Amino acid sequence: MSDQQNVSVASAKRAAPESPARPGLKSDYKVAAAVIVFAIVVYALTMTFDKVPKALTQGVPPESYPRLLAWVLIALSVALVFEARGRRNVVIKRPSTVVYKTVAALVVATGSIQWLGIFGAMLITCVAVPVMWGERRHAITALFAVLLPLAVYGLFHGILDVQFPLGIFESIF
Numbered sequence: 001m002s003d004q005q006n007v008s009v010a011s012a013k014r015a016a017p018e019s020p021a022r023p024g025l026k027s028d029y030k031v032a033a034a035v036i037v038f039a040i041v042v043y044a045l046t047m048t049f050d051k052v053p054k055a056l057t058q059g060v061p062p063e064s065y066p067r068l069l070a071w072v073l074i075a076l077s078v079a080l081v082f083e084a085r086g087r088r089n090v091v092i093k094r095p096s097t098v099v100y101k102t103v104a105a106l107v108v109a110t111g112s113i114q115w116l117g118i119f120g121a122m123l124i125t126c127v128a129v130p131v132m133w134g135e136r137r138h139a140i141t142a143l144f145a146v147l148l149p150l151a152v153y154g155l156f157h158g159i160l161d162v163q164f165p166l167g168i169f170e171s172i173f
Contacts (some may be wrong), residue, residue: 028084034079117167
């Protein structure tokens with residue numbers, strides 16, 4: 001073998017294998033389109049909310065937060081489209097089982113808010129999710145589990161004047 005052939009064989013072995021491109025629309029475009037459609041539906045649903053009389057209005061109106069989230073979702077989806085431009089469409093591996101466990105934990109936490117309250121649900125979630133993902137620094141996890149619910153409460157209750165269900169913590173707050 002000549003030296004030129006040896007170099008090309010060696011460089012070919014070092015190069016990362018190309019992922020096969022799939023024909024059709026890029027998956028990022030499909031995801032962005034689905035999220036934008038979802039955000040538009042959510043925004044449209046907020047237009048059906050009952051109007052709160054001016055005399056009873058306290059803080060942020062009920063439709064403001066979902067509308068803000070819808071606009072944020074749309075903006076991030078547009079950013080995804082621009083970021084995906086010029087990239088090849090690659091086949092993505094199936095997510096690991098911990099992703100599905102995390103989704104299940106978040107669904108259970110959301111369903112338990114009425115009973116546990118926002119603090120109980122957030123506290124359990126802020127402990128369970130990092131542990132599920134393999135976090136071993138328990139002191140940091142405990143600090144996170146206490147400070148995040150308090151920060152959320154301070155922001156929404158103290159600044160935005162939004163009330164959350166307190167569940168079993170109602171006597172404390």
